[in-house]
Amino acid sequence: AQTVTQSQPEMSVQEAETVTLSCTYDTSESDYYLFWYKQPPSRQMILVIRQEAYKQQNATENRFSVNFQKAAKSFSLKISDSQLGDAAMYFCAYRSVTGANSKLTFGKGITLSVRP
C-alpha cells in the first residue's frame, strides 16, 4: 500500500517571500500521479498542481512549482511571491495508475500561515 508523509505540521511565510512545503511518499509502483491540494476554511479541496511520475520535467502553475525527485520519492511544493490568500492547509496526495480504483491517498497536511 502507498503512504504519503508530510512531516511539517505548520509553516509560516512572510508575504511576497517564497516557501517550500515537503512531502515524501512510499510506493513500489513505477508510474503514478502526485497532487498538491489546498484546503481553505471553506473545506473544499482545490487542486494546486499535478505531476505525472513518468514526466521528468517538474510541473509549474503560475506561482506554484514542484520539485519532483522520483528516486528519493520526494515531491515538494514551492510557492513564490506568497500572498495572504495562500494561507490554508495543503495536502500532498498520491494516485496509482494501476488497477481500477482511482482513489487518492492523502498525507496529514500542513497548515500554512502568511504574515503581512
Place this chain on the structure above:
Amino acid sequence: GAGVSQTPSNKVTEKGKYVELRCDPISGHTALYWYRQSLGQGPEFLIYFQGTGAADDSGLPNDRFFAVRPEGSVSTLKIQRTERGDSAVYLCASSSDGYGYTFGSGTRLTVV
C-alpha cells in the same frame, strides 16, 4: 450543477442515531468518491463508485457505514448507530476521467 454539492453542510446527531449524508456530483461525472477527514488529519478514502456500482468499498470502517448511488448520479452515505468517533468532515468528490477531481465542501458530522 457547476460544482459538487453536499448536504447538509453541518449535522449534529445524538449517539446511536442514524444519519444520511448526500452528495450531488457534477453532471456527467461517472466516478464518485467518499472520504472522511478527522480533525487535523488528511482525508481518508471510504468508497468509490463507478456509475451505479461500488467499485471499491475497502475504506468503509465497519458495517455501520453504507453508501448507495442508485441512478449513477446522487450518492448517499448512510451511518447507522452513530458513535462519537464518527465525528468528522465527510468529503465527496467526482471525476469524469479519474485524474481530475472536483470536491464538495463536505458535511461536518458531530455526534454528541
